[in-house]
Amino acid sequence: MGVRFRELFLLLAVCALSLSEPVNKTAKSSTIPIFTQYDDYEGDEQEVLFNEDRPCPRDCICTVFQGYKIAKCNRLELGTQKFGDDITDLVIENADPGLPIKLTDHIFRKVGLHQIATVKIVNSTIDYVSPRAFYGLSELYAVNLVNNNLKDLHPETFATNKKLLLLTLSHNPLKFPESGSDEYFLNATTVQELEVSYCSMKNISANVFKNLSGLMYLNVAGNNLTDIEPGTFKKLLDLEELDLSDNNIKSLPDDIFSENNELATLNIQRNPIDTVYGLQISDLLTLNAGQTKIKFVGPSMFNGMTYIANLNLSGNKMQQIHNQAFHKLVELNYLDLSYNNLSFVSSELIKENIELDIFKISNNPLLRYLPVEGFNCSAEQFNIYLFDASNCGLEEIYDNSLKTFTALSVINLSGNNIKTISNKVFSVCPKLVEINLADNMLTTLDVKIFEKNNELGKLFLQGNPLKVLSAEVFIHTPLLTWLDMSNAELTALWKTNKNQPQTLLANLTFLNVSQNHIIEIKQTELDTLNHLRSLDISNNPLVCNREFENLMTWLSKRKVSPNANTALIANLATNPKEEEETYSWEFLTRKTCGASSVHPVEPLPAVSDEEIWERIDEDAQGNxxxxxxxxxxxxxxxxxxxxxxxxxxxxxxxxxxxxxxxxxxxxxxxxxxxxxxxxxxxxxxxxxxxxxxxxxxxxxxxxxxxxxxxxxxxxxxxxxxxxxxxxxxxxxxxxxxxxxxxxxGRYDYLWPILIAIFSSLLLLIVIAKVVMIVCSRRNKQIRYNSAIIAAMSQPGRTKKDCGLVYQQLSEDLTGPATPKLSRYQPLPSVTVNASNMSYESSPFHHSNIVPEAV
Structure with missing residues (x-):
């Protein structure tokens, strides 16, 4: 029996070896990834899997953004491209101008873009657009055709796209109906935002927008328009924003916006308009009339726009403004009078504008003084939080010039000729967080100038001929984080005294004293700057001594940045080779001290010989x-x-x-x-x-x-x-x-002990491995013996049927056989409900109601 059992075992082993190779090949082939099978396919068109169930056509890259499937291509060609119906956004940019795009009848449906929601074809060439090119695209809501040299567009091109909201056609030489014609530009009543800027529109007829009644935003800027007929915008009852900037409009008819009761924003900047007197726009909130030819503002210019909140009159070279010009604008929040030629500003100018938040009169070089007693206010105090009077030629700021600006947070007086500032100027503005006094003629600052400004966070003093600055100036500014004193004439950082508080400038994070005449900066002058993160001391004649070395060591330990960018820019005119080196404290040390003192050391504490012997006497025991x-x-x-x-x-x-x-x-x-x-x-x-x-x-x-x-x-x-x-x-x-x-000697026995421990662990691991192998072989042997006995016990089964025995055994071990998958059989599809698409989540969302982003 023992001999027969051994013969049977050997026979089964030979059969197993003979069948092992084909079974292994079958098992390997059944585990080939699906993507690998598809990658091996090469047909007329190279297919690249997109989202596991749709091919992406040639010359395209398919991606997924926020759940939407986008195809980015460099051309659109019928017959060679086929898109999956799960594509929601098509983007074609910078296509070859030698292969112009032709949008023929039903082209998007023919290439498989049935559910397309946005179409963006920009910076390419479109030489033909069929009236039925966009036919049948029921989910289309945004079209962007910017800069495609598009010359002709049929008026009914988008008539069937009832969900179309955004249409951008700027920078195309389009043809528009001539003046006096009854023709219209487009029939698209659902479009809410239309941009036809820089489209060579010479004039606007009264009927050009009559079939665009749903418009809420219209941009016709940059078209060199000269005249606009009075009834042009009467059909646009929902119009909220109109951009007429960068044209050649000299005047606007008084009743041109009489029917536009929803108009809130009007941009007419960069037009030769000399007045807006007579315009009746009852609900207008924003008027941008900058860089026009308005030279004088009278008391009744804005009578028809009394609810204006934002008014921009900058860049008009205005010389005079009536002191009651803005009195009827009781809702005014923003007033910009910068870049004009004003030489006088009346104290009554903004008396009734008690809601004013931002007031700008910068860049009026003829303005020498502010009102001596400040700006009068009908409510005693203004809510102005930002006042900009920079680059105005101001020679003095009177003590009461800001007395009604108690809510002021930011003040900019830079670029003037101010020589002195009294300590009473800023005392009436306790909420100031930023003061800009840069580029003036200040030689010193009163120690109490910021006594009431406990919330001051940023202070700009650069460009002033400051020679001496006392540290007492900053005693009352504990929250100061930014201090710029660059490009001055300082010979020292600041003067300190013994009674200064330990919290002086404790919150300062940025300090710039570059381009001064500072010879020495002591470490003790910076000891209280616990939060300092950036220090710029470049372009100073620093002397290499022990104080300098201590300062470099202190800055390195505190990990203070040398503000490399500013330093490198300042050194451009001195030595171009320094740009190549990384600006650091080591670099500044080498530049100041040379290579002899690259590693600064801290001084040893001074201990007298008497103190040494006292220590010896106190430790008489010898310890x-x-x-x-x-x-x-x-x-x-x-x-x-x-x-x-x-x-x-x-x-x-x-x-x-x-x-x-x-x-x-x-x-x-x-x-x-x-x-x-x-x-x-x-x-x-x-x-x-x-x-x-x-x-x-x-x-x-x-x-x-x-x-x-x-x-x-x-x-x-x-x-x-x-x-x-x-x-x-x-x-x-x-x-x-x-x-x-x-x-x-304490560690002499450490290595032998460690070696012995690791050797023991290695031996245990080897023994455990051998035991596992023996146990696994024993289990396999029992499983094989059980299977053989069960197979041989069946009637009619003999030794010749060893192949059937092995087949049954392999099925028991490996599980059910993997069915073959046809390489051409489509994978299970996943449908996408395009109707659930939201306007906000689309990559073509126009957040600022300016369709240029489309």
């Missing part, structure tokens, strides 16, 4: 740290000397002690001991010396010590290892030169 004592005082000589010289010096020191003891009538026994010690030491010249130490000489000024105290001080230094003369002494201090060897 003081001799190394620290030597480091605190004068360092011992580190140069190597021979043994004889060292012995002689020590003997001389001991003899000197003996002489001192004789003069003070001390114990003769101690003198004899010292003499013997010196004689024995001389005899031991040939022995090895473990320690070479030069003792510090006592100061010439002898310290009076009582006899009883001196007897307690005994310092015995063991110099020779085997000197029997010193064995009888009771040393209080042992200075051992072999400390490092003893410490090293």
């Amino acid at each position: 003081f740290d001799l190394k620290n004592t030597l480091d605190d005082g004068k360092l011992a000589d580190d140069t190597k000397v021979n043994d004889n010289k060292l012995n002689d010096e020590i003997v001389d020191d001991l003899d000197k002690d003996d002489d001192d003891d004789d003069e003070n009538d001390e114990d003769e026994d101690e003198n004899e001991d010292d003499d013997d010690a010196s004689e024995d030491y001389d005899d031991g010249e040939g022995d090895d010396v473990d320690l070479k130490l030069k003792l510090i000489e006592k100061p010439t000024m002898k310290k009076p010590v009582a006899k009883q105290e001196k007897e307690q001080v005994k310092i015995a230094i063991k110099l020779l290892e085997n000197d029997s003369v010193y064995d009888d002494l009771e040393p209080e201090v042992y200075v051992q030169a072999s400390v490092d060897e003893q410490q090293h």
Whole structure:
């Protein structure tokens, strides 16, 4: 029976080996990824899987953004491209101008874009658009055809797209109906935002927008328009924003916006318009009339626009404004009168504008003074939080010029000719968080100038001829985080005194003192700057000394940035080679001190000899740290000397002690001991010396010590290892030169222990592995034996049927066979409901009601 069992086992083993190779091949082929099978396919068109179930056509890249499937292509060609119906956005940019795009009948449906929602074809060439090109696209809501050299567009092109909201056609030489014609431009009643800027529109007829009744935003800027007929916008009852900027419009009819009751924003900047008097726009909130030819603002210019909140009259070269010009604008929040030629501003100018938040009169070079008693206010105080009077030629700021601006947060007085500022100017503005006094003529600042500005966070003083600045200026600004004093004439950082608080500029994070005449900056001047993160001291004649080295060490330890960008820009005119180096404190050190002092060191604390001996006296028991004592005082000589010289010096020191003891009538026994010690030491010249130490000489000024105290001080230094003369002494201090060897000896047994531990772990792992292999083989053997016995027990089964036995066994082990998948069979599809698409989540969302982003 044993022989037959072995023969049966061997026969089964041979059969298993013969069938193992094809079974393994079958198993491997059944686990090939689906993507690999598709990658092997090469047909007329190369297919790239998109989202696992749709192919992306050639010349396109398909991506997914916020759940929407976008196809970005560089051309659109019928017959060679086929899109999946899950594509929601088509983007074609910078297509080859030699292959112009033709939008023929039903082209988007023919290429498979049935559910397309947005079409963007920009910076390309479109030489033809069929009236039925966009036919049948029921989900289309945004079309962007910017800069495609498009010349003709049929009026009914978008008539069937009932969900179309955004249409952008700017920068195309389009043809528009001529003046006086009954024709219309487009029939698209659902479009809410239309942009036809820079489209060579010479004139606008009364009927051009009559079939665009749903418009809420219309941009016709940059078309060189000269005249607009009065009834042009009467059909646009929902119009909220109109942009007429960058045209050649000289005047607007009084009743041109009489029917546009929803119009809230009107942009007419950069037009030769000299007045807006007579316009009736009852609900207008924003009027942008900058860079026009309005030279004078009368008291009734804005009578038909009394609810204006934002008014921009900048860049008009205005010379006069009536003191009651804005009195009827009671809702005014923003007023910009910058870049004009105003020489006088009345104190009554904004008296009734109590809701004003931002007031700008910058860049009026003829304006010398602000109102002496400030701007009058009908409510006593304004709500203005930003006042900009920069680059106005102001020579003085009076004490009461800002008395009605108590809510002021930001004030900009830079670029003027202010020489002095009283400490009362900013005291009426306790909420100031930013003050800009840059580029004036200030030579100094009153120490109490910011006494009431406890919330000040940023201060700009650059470009002033400041020579001396006291640290007391910043005592009342504990929240200051930004301080710029660059490009001045400072010779020192600031003057400090002993009574200044420890919290001075404690929150300062940025400090710029570049391009000054500072020779030295002490570390103590920056000790209170605990939050400093950036310091610019470039372009200063700094001197290399101990204070400079201490400063570099302090800045490096605090990880303060040298503000490299500003420093490099400032050095462009000096040495172009410095741009290539990374600006750092090491670089500044090399530039200031040269290569000799690259690593600054901190100074050692000054310790007198008397303090050293006091420490020795206090540690009479011999447990003081001799190394620290030597480091605190004068360092011992580190140069190597021979043994004889060292012995002689020590003997001389001991003899000197003996002489001192004789003069003070001390114990003769101690003198004899010292003499013997010196004689024995001389005899031991040939022995090895473990320690070479030069003792510090006592100061010439002898310290009076009582006899009883001196007897307690005994310092015995063991110099020779085997000197029997010193064995009888009771040393209080042992200075051992072999400390490092003893410490090293503690780790002599560490490596053998670690090696033994790792060897044991490795042996355990090997034993565990062998046990696992034996157990697995035993289990397999039992499983195979059980399967064989079960197979042989079936009627009619013999040894010849070993192949069937193996087949059944392999199925038991590997599980059910994997069915073959046809390489051409489509994968299960996932439908996308395009009707659930939201306007906000689309990549073509126009957040600022300007369709240029489409």
